[in-house]
Amino acid sequence: MTKTLTTLGFDADDTLWHNERFFRITQERFADLLSDFTPQDHLEARLLEAEKRNNGHYGFGVKGFVLSMIETAIEVTQGRVPACVISELMAAGRDMLEHPIELLPGVEDTIRELSKSHSLILVTKGDLLDQERKLAQSGLGEMFNWVEIVSHKTPDIYTRVFSQHGDGAARALMVGNSLRSDVLPALAAGSWGVHVPHGMTWALEHAEPPVGAARFAEIESLDFLPDLVRNIG
Structure with missing residues (x-):
């Protein structure tokens, strides 16, 4: 048969x-880093817009996510985002890429x-x-x-x-x-x-x-x- x-x-x-939960953890860290500049719900909406724009350029995954966070941070701070915040976001991306399965x-x-x-x-x-x-x-x-x-x-x-x-x-x-x-x-x-x-x-x-x-x-x-x-x- x-x-x-x-x-x-x-x-x-x-x-x-598991995968998405590590993105959520990093996104919470992102919100904390930018809390002096914009409310969390506004930041999440702006980040999602950046991801929609960038998927065609960077593809899916951690690297595109980190680039979208950096782009969003520059936008919501009108270019005033501290270099230490950018460094923190890059470190968060490396942590995601090294996280055990x-x-x-x-x-x-x-x-x-x-x-x-x-x-x-x-x-x-x-x-x-x-x-x-x-x-x-x-x-x-x-x-x-x-x-x-x-x-x-x-x-x-x-x-x-x-x-x-x-x-x-x-x-x-x-x-x-x-x-x-x-x-x-x-x-x-x-x-x-x-x-x-x-x-x-x-x-x-x-x-x-x-x-x-x-x-x-x-x-x-x-x-x-x-x-x-x-x-x-």
Whole structure:
């Protein structure tokens, strides 16, 4: 009997390991450093605007985030931001890039189990060196058949990845914490899309769930993924 699903794609940050919470910690540090110049809610709004502008230039990840913080600090202080604040922000970025990886509950067992029956592909966006570092530290690398680090996740990206490293999008499933990046474009490519909500999701990743979509599912954690994959066939 031919399996319906042969290829499983996984997001990395906040799907396999913690990520967003370190951005939140740094953003709180950023607010403290600029508290004499602007209220926290105004600073957060300005930072988000900078990130929207800069993603196309710097890409996703820590380095782009730090540059957006520095740009925002210059803007809200009208160029009067102290050099020591810029130095603190750069140090915060280095701390983020050196932070040990913490796997989410159930991840290792789930990945190990599914690697025995399916081809696994890691599809993540962000800084190349940082994502490679996190995967190496995670201890999961040997269980993936292929790794794709991309600048954006689009239907075309999923179509290409699942065609080159699997049996096509129709026989693939993509799982992740972001509806906007992991689920909706995978569904548009013809794959299954599985949402695993995370307690912290970056504002730019928010999207409405595709209610009624035949190949959409939502699970509480990756612990439930093996049963879902078996039910699909």
